Amino acid sequence: MDLAEYVRCGTLAHGHACPPLVLGVRAGAVAMARLGVGRAVERELIAFVELGSDHYAQGFGDGVQFVTGCTFGKDLIFRFPHGKAGVRLVDHVRGRAVRVHPLPATIARLEETGWFRACAKSGRFAGDSRALAAQASDAFLTAPEEALFAVSPVFPLGLECPRPSFDTVTCADCGESVLAPYAHPVEGLRLCTLCEERRQARAG
Ligand SMILES: [Zn+2]
Ligand SMILES: [Zn+2]
Known part of the structure; x- marks a missing residue:
């Protein structure tokens, strides 16, 4: 899986380059690997992201969508507004799930970047912060996964999935x-x- 490709597509959809988007792509990929599943071609997976709607790291949710295929359009991504950039990924087929969230050191590293400081100062995510976003994004794309995330054990979780209607x-x-x-x-x-x-x- 070429994660850089998902970051490129995700950035196009998200509207701006965004280090949290890179973290979302990485977190989604870690969750899929831990569950031993591929992307949701149909409705094989469901993602629950833990961001509220006021979180600065909304790109995390878009990164998860793009890498896992758990898109809004397929009704496969939901929010638990807990104020965290974490994701629970559910494998429908086997009835199990895993939770991946950035280590506190990862969030600290994100918030030390020039990108974060520029965004926090201006309240905006594009404009002057664009070059700074690219710098910070590259670092998160190449860091080893164990340096970025904590991963829960795989746990049982069964969810009802509605049958599609064609009528x-x-x-x-x-x-x-x-x-x-x-x-x-x-x-x-x-x-x-x-x-x-x-x-x-x-x-x-
Ligand atoms: Zn963003
Ligand atoms: Zn009517």
């Missing part, structure tokens, strides 16, 4: 296509959620 119906009110499990039967018609709510509001 589309047409809403009788707005005429839009809606997946059948989301259509509501109302007076012999099938309505999308918004149209059902509109009817209820008119009736109420």
Whole structure:
């Protein structure tokens, strides 16, 4: 697995070069290796990242998405807002998981970088911090994994995964296509959620 390629693609999607994105790519790769799994081609994996929405290290979540294939679009990545740049990766097929999080020394090293200082001062992640991001990112891409992360033992964890639906119906009110499990039967018609709510509001 060429991690630099995932960093390049991830940076394109994330919008700016970002050392936490590199840490996310590395953490996701460590978790997959420890579970002995490849990327989620379908829905084989689920990732839980521990960042809240105000964390400066949001790139960590995008790094995890790109390397594991646990994307927002596949509904395979969720947040436990614990204020940590950590990830739990679940192997659906075997019902087990692993948690990977940066060592305190890794976070300290990140926060000593010129990139971090520039971002913390300006509150922004692009602009002047771009060259500084590239410098810091290279260091995290090449550091040995045991110098960066703590890894839990693999532990059992089974999660329900919904079966995909392939059945589309047409809403009788707005005429839009809606997946059948989301259509509501109302007076012999099938309505999308918004149209059902509109009817209820008119009736109420
Ligand atoms: Zn970022
Ligand atoms: Zn409708």
